[in-house]
Amino acid sequence: MFKISKAGRAVVIYGCFTETGEPSEARATAAEVETCPLCMEPWKEKQRLICTHAFCAACLERSVARLGLQCPVCLKALRVVGDQPEGQMTEKHLKDCFGKECFCITYNIPSGIQTEAHPNPGKPFTGIQTEAWIPDKEVTLSNYGSSCLDGQEVLKLLERAFEQKLVFTVAATDGAADRVVFTDIPHAGNLYECRENGFLKKVRAALRVKFIK
Structure with missing residues (x-):
């Protein structure tokens, strides 16, 4: 029927x-x-x-x-x-050594036990505590002119992604406890990486694929 x-x-x-x-x-x-x-x-x-x-x-x-x-x-x-384990995300608005404003994100995902959504349910995983950086503004130059992206807007999108458990996942490892790793959403591990041309654009594109926009 x-x-x-x-x-x-x-x-x-x-x-x-x-x-x-x-x-x-x-x-x-x-x-x-x-x-x-x-x-x-x-x-x-x-x-x-x-x-x-x-x-x-x-x-x-x-x-x-x-x-x-x-x-x-x-x-x-x-x-x-996503299948991101429980954790915390905090942000600070800072100035780098050149006087440019930026955001420093601190992620803290404690170690725990894997769920059915992870590679080895019932087994332990190693958590992560790390920092990531986002520029306050990003000006991108192209053949069609220039455009400016707001880092604070991208930060709010990242907050939504974290709330929806999309920033991290648990990855299986060989010979060691499975561990928490970043997903495919780009993150800058230092100030130089976050200043790379087009960085915020890449982050927004990755979030858009997950319907966060």
Whole structure:
């Protein structure tokens, strides 16, 4: 039997049972765990939403272009979440040795035990305490003129990313405890890196892929 969802797609409703006596609905749920519900292929760059549905990054991007910022399955507000362990993010507004304003971010993720979302559930992981830097302003020159990005705006986007557990993840290591590492959102480990041309632009682009903009 078929039912038309609010998103305009036909959804199959299973009512039969398997040979083991389990509803085929449970079997369908197990299959969904391994595949993207939009393309029905194994996940590529898996994006998990706060509503628990997950999709390929490209599939989700195409869905947002059609439906807007809502989950294509349940139509709830779209919010990507990661597997970052619990921790703290604090910021300070400072001036560097050249008198230029900047932001110093301190991250503190304590060591703990991995969850089902991590490489080795139930095993310990080593946390991280580190600093990152963001310029107050960034002027980018191009053939089309110049543009200015506000570091404080990017900092607020990073705060949202941290709240949605997207800044860090747990990575498996060989012969040592798994450890907390940065995800693919660029971070500058010192003042020189954060002053590189186009740094804030790269950070915003990485956040945009995670629908933080």
